[in-house]
Amino acid sequence: MINPREAECSISIEGRRGNGHSFWRAMALIAKAWSGNAARYIPARLQSYLIALAAIFSLNFILPRLMPGDPLHAIYGDVALVAMTDEMQAHLIRQLSLDKSWWDQMQAYLLGLFHGDLGFSYYYRDQVSQVILAAMPWTVLLAGLALVIATLIGIILGIESGYNRGSPFDRGMVASLMFLSGFPDFFVGVLLLLIFAVSLDVLPLSGATSAYAGYHGLSYVADVLRHLALPLAAMVLVQLGDVFLLTRNTVVTLLGESFILTARAKGCPERLIKYAHAGRNALLPVTTATGMRIPHLITRVLFIEIVFSYPGIGSLLNTAISARDYPLIQGILLVVTLTVLSVNLLVDLLYMRLDPRVRYAH
Amino acid sequence: MHIDPLAEIRQDPMARMGLFILAAISLMALFAPLLSSYSPNDYTGKIFSPPDMDHPLGTDSVGQDIWVRLLYGARTSLIVAGAVAIISSTLSLLIGATAALIGGFYERFCMRTIDAITSLPSIVVMILVAAYLRPSLMLLILLISALSWPTGARIVRSQVLSLKERAHITAARTFGAGKRHIITTHILPELSPIITSMMMMDARRAVFMEAGLAFLGVSDPLVISWGKMMHQAMAFTYLDVWKWWLVPTGFALSATLIGISFLSFSLEAAMDPRLRKGNVRL
Secondary structure, three states, X not given: OOOHHHHHOOOOHHHHHHOHHHHHHHHHHHHHHHHOOHHHHOOHHHHHHHHHHHHHHHHHHHHHHHOOOOHHHHHHXXXXXXXXOHHHHHHHHHHOOOOOOHHHHHHHHHHHHHOOOOOEEOOOOEEHHHHHHHHHHHHHHHHHHHXXXXXXHHHHHHHHHHHOOOOHHHHHHHHHHHXXXXXXXXXXXXXXXXXXXXXXXXXXXXXXOOOOOOOOHHHHHHHXXXXXXXXXXXXXXXXXXXXXXXXXXXXXXXXXXXXXXXXHHOOOOHHHHHHHHHHHHHHHHHHHHHHHXXXXXXXXXXXXXXXXXXXXXXXXXXXXXXXXXXXXXXXXXXXXXXXXXXXXXXXXXHHHXXXXXXXXXX | OOOOHHHHHHOOHHHHHHHHHHHHHXXXXXXXXXXXXXXXXXXXXXXXXXXXXXXXXXXXXXXXXXXHHHHHHXXXXXXXXXXXXXXXXXXXXXXXXXXXXXXXXXXXXXXHHHHHHHOOOHHHHHHHHHHHHOOOHHHHHHHHHHHHHHHHHXXXXXXXXXXXXXXXXXXXXXXXXXXXXXXXXXXXXXXXXXXXXXHHHHHHHHHHHHHHHHHOOOOOOOOOOHHHHHHHHHHHOOOHHHHOOHHHHXXXXXXXXXXXXXXXXXXXXXXXXXXXXXXXXX
16 A cells, blocks of 8 residues: 555645746747757767657657556556545546647646656655665676676677687687577576576675675675676576677677788887787777667666566566556666666767767768 | 579588577477476465475476476477567568658658667666556567667668678669569568568577566566576575476576577578678587
């Protein structure tokens, strides 16, 4: 059951009406900017980000309202509604302006979003934004560390392997990583879990910390790392193949270029050719690919978290699916998409810095 | 020199292995009723029984024979793979080719949409839509196709753009060839190797997505799927059942994915002249 007082924490309908003017002014400004041949001024990437946001908006806002039957039913799902009192339902209908026109509903929805109101999770009995914020650090820790480690190891192995193409090391690496990348991510996680946590029993089975252990300081850090080891290893393993194969193939093609020949001719030391000439140039496609891998990375981290019951967004999603907590799923979709889009934007900017040709071309 | 990718991959050990794996899985799916004396929905009455002569992989938590469910699970995976490969590659071909041939605002709009869809977290989108609309196999196939065509469309577009400028097409145009003639006799045949590799890519993604969603608990309740079996088995890792329930199912799924990957790797190597010189092949 939802505590009405907690739901009151979100912005009241009066507050929204008060902001009505500024909302329409903003809308009019956007419309004006758009009609003035905005397509020419807004870079292509930003346009596609806007389309992606519109898609998420239609999934979260339009789709549940198109469903047959009661819209509140569609937004909150059967299970939540059974648990709600009549006053609670009436309150939500008022809050979401469900008894008003579509325009009013959209206004209510968008203003709620601007205030960080993603709805109410009946399962956790808290604001969706709070629930997601609490889970976020674990996901960021796992995904971020895994991305950095996998990219570093992948680049180094890729350069070494590509530079010594055809050697036993190269053949072994290519064969094993190609084989590994065939496995679905969650099964790699399951196998690590079964080997190290179930059979050998050397690492913890689930969670991010030991419950009620009361660790402080260094022993707390050690505990977190022990819990992180298996999910992190799984994340690195599933990503390694992509980075490795891309770096290796880029280095192999680069070795045929004339600047490598020049470097060799002027007597550059081997290590310098490998890392400063071939390696530096291989960074460009690897950076682009890293950016393009980020949506994939987030999907992967969701799966790996679920396998290891790691308390991040993935486990949250799992709970939301089994509890049919629709607002929570919607909130996760929105947060994940926003993260992906902003990281992509950062990668675009980083790419401009890394490749002077792109910078000067603008 | 004309390259025949099909003749080329016949020589490749990797492609042979991929074909062998896929053939084995297809046979399993095709002859499922002959390979087991049980029906996938039979309850044997014995739960968690270890493998024996009667049940090659034992029984699961509700007493269903795991081996027969594994066989029928192959059907689901292959159906999803085939259907998505066809729908998604048709969409890729249509949208990618028209974008390249028509150009202008339509092309820009298609490209921005493609970028937008590829930057969406597809698994979460599918979970949400499936939650609203109740998951069914048909819905999953349509959803996976709707989210996987953009990658292929981008490849088709760039290929058609470069084909459009080739000398033989300009030559055909000077001889008075119509648009339709150029598309059917010059552009489509040149695209066929790319379409093949695109279909493999889509099929692989589809098998993974279907299993992944089922592993997360989003699946058609009436369909037997490897992902769903793993989802159910994950709840019992504290018992010994994972040895004949979770692990064989996972390996069946992995084998299917690896079979498709190997075949498409070798096809790609056969088609990309830079990779052809033994750069990737072992």
